[in-house]
Amino acid sequence: MDPIELGILVSRLESICEEMGAILQQSSFSPNIKDRMDFSCALFDPSGGLMAQAAHIPVHLGSMAYAMRDIVNQVSWCPGDMLVLNNPYMGGTHLPDVTMVAPYFVDGEVKAFIANRAHHANIGSDAPGSMPLSTHIDQEGVVIDPVKLIDSGVMDETLLNRISSSNVLSRGDFLAQVGSVKAGVDRFQQLVSQVGKDKFEASVEALNQYGEKLALAAFKQIPDGVYQAEDYLDGDGIVDQTILIRVAITVVQGRLHFDFAGTSGQVQGNLNSPLSVAAASVFYVLRCLMPDQAPTCDGVFRTFSIDAPAGSLLNAKYPAAVAAGNVETSMRVVDVVIKALSEALPDYFCAASHGSMNNVAMGSKSSASVGQWDYYETIGGGLGAHASGDGLSAVQAHMTNTSNTPVESLELHYPIRVTKYAIRENSGGAGAHQGGEGIERSYQFKEDAEVTLLTERRTFKPYGLSGGGEAEKGENWLNGTQLPGKCSMKVKKGDVLRVITAGGGGFGEA
Structure with missing residues (x-):
């Protein structure tokens, strides 16, 4: 594909995500979304691979990109649908982060998914702010398995009332998310209509190839080898213990494997996380190695892989509490990955x-x-x-x-x-x-x-x-x-x- 055309396409896709974010911010009610801007917006291809995202919240975006395939492939989609979820064990991160996903159809086939994720200060926990010192996920609020909030264009008012806790402020924020996703679908439809369906599909594959090529070029500056590091979390607030995060990064010709074996097992408190959160932290560090103009797309994800033992802190099993895993454990994973890679690139990080x-x-x-x-x-x-x-x-x-x-x-x-x-x-x-x-x-x-x-x-x-x-x-x-x-x-x-x-x-x- 012509590189100028490809560059314009990347900018247009990213602008859709930016506009979705602006709409969500301006139409929301709570300071958490309106002022703090604790939300993220992204576009995905028909298989759930990342197509584009705005420069919003790294832990939202990386985890969505890692988990979206599992989310979209378990649903029978129809035009006018919109899915809602927050279950960390089914594609979410922690309960306050609520994700909405809508399909884009052409000639009866899904051609893309439009999504946003926003943090809600009230998701039904008994503790104010829905960030309790929890030991079980049910203490953290309403758990929303992937379910259609809008089915073929019809809003499920009963579901909306349940997840918004009958709170006017909370309901307004959910509806702001709905409006943002709908706007994204409209803008995406305009883009595909102008470019043409066949050319657009070819362009997405060219985009992924370009992203993978840039990623490999950036990561090849890391000498082949195995780089290891560890660091600790202070404790989970329940048991007086320190919590170890350990990584071994194997680098071969610009392709990386991150192995978190040796990391502590899941804990009684809420520092546990799904694997998607660790993936988001890894993706963030790798994105920092890439040039500014590199597209953030599924092609980049083809260059690295991640393992963490099932039942460990970074790959927790239901019903482990996860409220702080998203916000605190993700930060320490970044510290550990940077510490390991700084051995290879001491003047970079x-x-x-x-x-x-x-x-x-x-x-x-x-x-x-x-x-x-x-x-x-x-x-x-x-x-x-x-x-x-x-x-x-x-x-x-x-x-x-x-x-x-x-x-x-x-x-x-x-x-x-x-x-x-x-x-x-x-x-x-x-x-x-x-x-x-x-x-x-x-x-x-x-x-x-x-x-x-x-x-x-x-x-x-x-x-x-x-x-x-x-x-x-x-x-x-x-x-x-x-x-x-x-x-x-x-x-x-x-x-x-x-x-x-x-x-x-x-x-x-x-």
């Missing part, structure tokens, strides 16, 4: 970043001012330094790409006052290049509420590279009393919660 999404979930079932409310946010930290310079300060890292919730929005919607939001000075690792600084964010509660913290790097500090120093680990405090990294608590009016995030590791000897 950054030192460990702050290593946690620093999850804060809060709410109340009976607020005097706003009634029932649920809120969830993630807090950034410091990026690791690298051979070319210092790490960035006070930003999200790696597997999340959300915005921060503006203080004005948070205080407008909920009975909370943000009393401090600042860069945490001197938290980055020392070295020839300094690691980025973390964040301090303090919340004062104007009413009684419940809070859950799911945070990491409170025990093990982010590592430095090439002689660089470790960063300062994170801390959590309530009214001057230090809290563990993972905990649930009731807070009173006037209480102050401080979340202090880790910095990034340093690079090179000072």
